[in-house]
Amino acid sequence: MPDKTSILHLTPHLNGGLGKVLLLQAECSQTNHHICLFEKSISDYKFFNTEIICKIFDLNDNTHALLSAYDVVQVEYWNHPLIYELLLRGTLDNVNCLVGCAHIQGDKAPQLISKGAIKYVDRMLITGQWLTKSLSDDDLLKKIEFVRYPIEIKKFSKSNHLNLQASKSRLTACYVGTVSYSKLSREFFSIIESCYSYIDFIIVGDPDDEIIADSRARSSNLSFIGKTDDVIPYLSVSDLFFYPLRKGHYGTGELALVEAMSFSLPIVAFDNEAESSLIINNQTGILCSTLSEFISALSSLAANKALRERLGMTAREYIESNYSHEAFEIFAKSFYENIYSTSARTKYSVFMKEELQSLSIGAKCFIQSLEGMDDTCHHVMQSMIRVMNNSDSYYDRKSIAVFFRDYPEYRYKSKGGFFHYLYCFPGDRSLNMLSNYASGLHE
Structure with a gap:
């Protein structure tokens, strides 16, 4: 090298x-x-x-x-x-x-x-x-x-932005990240509604259509900021950071959470794997298992400035030690x-290669993405392949409909969902054969 x-x-x-x-x-x-x-x-x-x-x-x-x-x-x-x-x-x-x-x-x-x-x-x-x-x-x-x-630790320091903290009668909680149920908990609005009498909420990120529809049906102190390249103005006016992601979400490093911790904001989050790897419960934030615990944690932080300051300070210290x-x-x-090529590197081993011979490239890509599914889903992949090859079997059609019902994440238009594949390969003949099943039209 x-x-x-x-x-x-x-x-x-x-x-x-x-x-x-x-x-x-x-x-x-x-x-x-x-x-x-x-x-x-x-x-x-x-x-x-x-x-x-x-x-x-x-x-x-x-x-x-x-x-x-x-x-x-x-x-x-x-x-x-x-x-x-x-x-x-x-x-x-x-x-x-x-x-x-x-x-x-x-x-x-x-x-x-x-x-x-x-x-x-x-x-x-x-x-x-x-x-x-x-x-x-x-x-x-x-x-x-x-x-x-x-991360840019010096940039994400509350001490550099104290002039943005105005005196106010209500607390502000901030969320930064994906504003979609592909990552957010379905309890998102329930949390906000339970606390809006004493907390204002700032949501930074582009809400999808489902979130927008849900927000219109609610009445709460909620501001959607939309997508922005600079989250500091919103962290600067916040007193705490809430991060209610759904169980089994796909995230790992959670940069938004790291930035909020660097900003000395006290964190409330569910005890998912990613959040638990960053937050030491009751030291660098509060981890919750249930909706009631989450609401109670927000209430406790709202009533206790000393607790907010202690959690925020230890969160900042953790980031300084680990993310420089x-x-x-x-x-x-x-x-x-010290990295070297594997001399015996082989070509990519195509999952279900023989069965995919007659399918177009978009469909082949989608089936590759299913390789890590549980073995019990293998028969569904076989059904998908047969339907994409013009099978009209009731068993195949039913299996596919049940799959998309049981795994609603695969209906998303992004984040690896079926319609993400259809978006990237819009003219793919094989994928279009499955589109009605993913839409729920054949349930």
Whole structure:
């Protein structure tokens, strides 16, 4: 490896926490990071004027030359349709060194990372420990290493923004993140309504249609800010941070939570795996198991300024100790400078390869994303394949309808849901054969 390792990050876009993490890593690292996008969105254009080289990635004849110019190609992994297209087309087969980085838990539908994907890469970085718990293959476990990405700790310091804290008669609670039930608890509005007599709520993020519809049916002190690149003004005027994510959500590093903790805000969250890995209960925040516990915690914090200050201070200290640039650079230097290609790397092993021969590329990608499902779902995958091959079997149609009923996450238009795949492959004949089942029209 040269003195300055060159790394190309392949990512669909630079939205949300992932974009912040990659851009900060590229700007601050001693290694040579470039970012390559293969799904262009309007919000990404603002990054093209930075010193970081951003390209639009197309699957064409020039792809090999682009990829082979880098010492390391790192695929930012989550259940995204275009990532599976890269694997299926063999686009990454001949890169010098291939790293995957999982920004999801990887063991919960629909955000699954298949064993085939892990086998394919030389090394796998993970931002949460849960994927290792679901693996029993020692060869796969040896490839995996845990990473904490840094944040701009000095920027996210309440002491730098005290002038924004105006005297007020009511407390303010802030939420930053995905404003969709794909990640939020269905108790989201119940929590707000239970506390709105003494707390105002700020929601930072783009609400989806379902959230907007629910909010219109409620009456509460709630402000939707929408998507923003700068959350500091909203953290600055907040007294606490509430983070009611649903059980089994796909998140891992939870950058929004890390930033709020760095801002010395007391946290209330459910005791999901990701939140429990960041929060020490009653020390750096409050973890809750039930709706009533969550509401009680907010009430306790609202009534006790000393408790808010104590939790906020210890949260800040935890972030300073674990999320500094210096700590990350020590890790990154060791990891990237000592990584070498697996000489015996094989091509991606296609899940259900023989059964998929007659299907189009979008459908093949969707079936790959199901590899990590429970074995009891294998018969449903067979039914899907038969229906996409024009089967009119009642058993197949019923099995598929039950699947989408039992796994409503697969109906989402993003986050690895079926309609995310249909969005990326709108003309895919095979996927369109399943669309009515995913819509619930055949229940």
